[in-house]
Amino acid sequence: MRALLIRDLTLALRAGGGFGLGLAFFLIVTVLVPFSVGPQAALLQLIAPGVLWLGALLACLLSLDRLLALDFEDGTLDLLLTAPLPLEGALSVKALAHWLTTGLPLVLAAPVLGVLLNLATPGYLWLVVSLALGTPTLSVIGCFGAALTVGIKRGGLLLSLLVLPLYVPTLIFGAEVARRGAGGQEVTTPLLMLAGITCAVIALMPFASAAVLRMGLR
Amino acid sequence: MLRVDDLTLARGGVPVLTGLSLALAPGQGLILRGPNGAGKTTLLRSIAGLQPPLSGRIEGAEDRVAYAAHADGLKAMLSVTENLAFWARIFGTSDITPALDAFDLHGLADRLAGTLSAGQKRRLGLARLLVTGRPLWVLDEPTVSLDTGAVALFAAALRAHLAQGGAALIATHIDLGIEAQVLDITPFRASAATRVGASDEAFL
Numbered sequence A: 001m002r003a004l005l006i007r008d009l010t011l012a013l014r015a016g017g018g019f020g021l022g023l024a025f026f027l028i029v030t031v032l033v034p035f036s037v038g039p040q041a042a043l044l045q046l047i048a049p050g051v052l053w054l055g056a057l058l059a060c061l062l063s064l065d066r067l068l069a070l071d072f073e074d075g076t077l078d079l080l081l082t083a084p085l086p087l088e089g090a091l092s093v094k095a096l097a098h099w100l101t102t103g104l105p106l107v108l109a110a111p112v113l114g115v116l117l118n119l120a121t122p123g124y125l126w127l128v129v130s131l132a133l134g135t136p137t138l139s140v141i142g143c144f145g146a147a148l149t150v151g152i153k154r155g156g157l158l159l160s161l162l163v164l165p166l167y168v169p170t171l172i173f174g175a176e177v178a179r180r181g182a183g184g185q186e187v188t189t190p191l192l193m194l195a196g197i198t199c200a201v202i203a204l205m206p207f208a209s210a211a212v213l214r215m216g217l218r
Numbered sequence B: 001m002l003r004v005d006d007l008t009l010a011r012g013g014v015p016v017l018t019g020l021s022l023a024l025a026p027g028q029g030l031i032l033r034g035p036n037g038a039g040k041t042t043l044l045r046s047i048a049g050l051q052p053p054l055s056g057r058i059e060g061a062e063d064r065v066a067y068a069a070h071a072d073g074l075k076a077m078l079s080v081t082e083n084l085a086f087w088a089r090i091f092g093t094s095d096i097t098p099a100l101d102a103f104d105l106h107g108l109a110d111r112l113a114g115t116l117s118a119g120q121k122r123r124l125g126l127a128r129l130l131v132t133g134r135p136l137w138v139l140d141e142p143t144v145s146l147d148t149g150a151v152a153l154f155a156a157a158l159r160a161h162l163a164q165g166g167a168a169l170i171a172t173h174i175d176l177g178i179e180a181q182v183l184d185i186t187p188f189r190a191s192a193a194t195r196v197g198a199s200d201e202a203f204l
Helices: A002-013 A021-037 A041-062 A065-073 A076-082 A087-116 A123-148 A156-182 A188-217 B040-047 B080-090 B097-102 B118-132 B148-163
Strands: B002-011 B014-024 B029-033 B055-059 B065-068 B136-140 B167-171 B181-184
Touching (some): A002 B080, A021 A087, A041 A087, A041 A123, A065 A076, A065 A087, A076 A087, A076 A188, A087 A188, A123 A188, A156 A188, B002 B040, B014 B040, B040 B167, B080 B118, B097 B148, B148 B167
Parallel strands (some): B029 B167
Antiparallel strands (some): B002 B014, B002 B055
16 A cells, blocks of 8 residues: 555656646635735635635645546556455545645645735634645545546546535535634534544545446446 | 356446356466457456456456556556556565566666557566466456567466466467467357346446
């Protein structure tokens, strides 16, 4: 499993690997928001947590169609299926590699971009906490979507349509944590909900992903 | 080592093979022949565990198969050594030197797999079989895009594998010059009547 993780990270960092695409997209979306709503500091402060969360979510979505499609095209998936590695484990590792190359940079960049949106001072900590808790879910659910659409030519758009509704609970509670944190309110309830969703998704989703992938590769 | 009993296989919901049985002992090679579309690939994929048979049994294949098909599972942005070392670690082995030796890849060891020619890629894909350490090779047209020298290298590697007590099931149309039985699968072609109730696709 470590070999797979190291290989995926190496590939992401080499030319054409797509590392940094999501981050650049996140940056551009966040920079465009103040242009589109105008220089109203109070309004920006109000919408900052939601915009940052939505930006991170869309940036995560951007690289999902590469998650399994490339391995499908060159036959790696077939060979992994005959390997002694459990497919559930292999898919979890691929989701982890996706999070490390896409989700984690977003979490780290979010506070910097918060400045552009005039995010309230107490909000920075909770923005980072909620993104750190929520973005792994985005990768794991995304891996399920990628497994579902593997083998479909240009399945990227279909993948987005399938995956976005599944992102709704994470978005609601994640953005709520960031919003309440920025407003100085109690964050316990949404934070626990977010953590609960993440734990459940990480524990259960790989089994669903492996099941649909086995069916898709027949 | 491998036993296949009364197998019925479908491709895309349409049965292609029926009533097929075969057995492989250690040290034995079996060449599959048959016209295009006869079901060679489907049979090999089923034995590798990539698709379930409609009926029949496959024994002794699980966790013992090294499978090689048209796609070699190579990453263009990894070097020859990195590609091999990755598959070695996935299959729990570590020594890739014998594989590099057997397919004469030492001169290419540091090249990116994306810059190799089709025949060189194939050689790397076949070298992967050696690093898996698996006893049963299931090969689908292994000699595609190989030149005569490379085919000889492959035949030598295959002979060594069989001599060590391994077994091989190969779909190929060329003569590899090895001692192996030949099985023509044309007589096992499924007729239209096998279709009835045989497909699960309609309900999925």
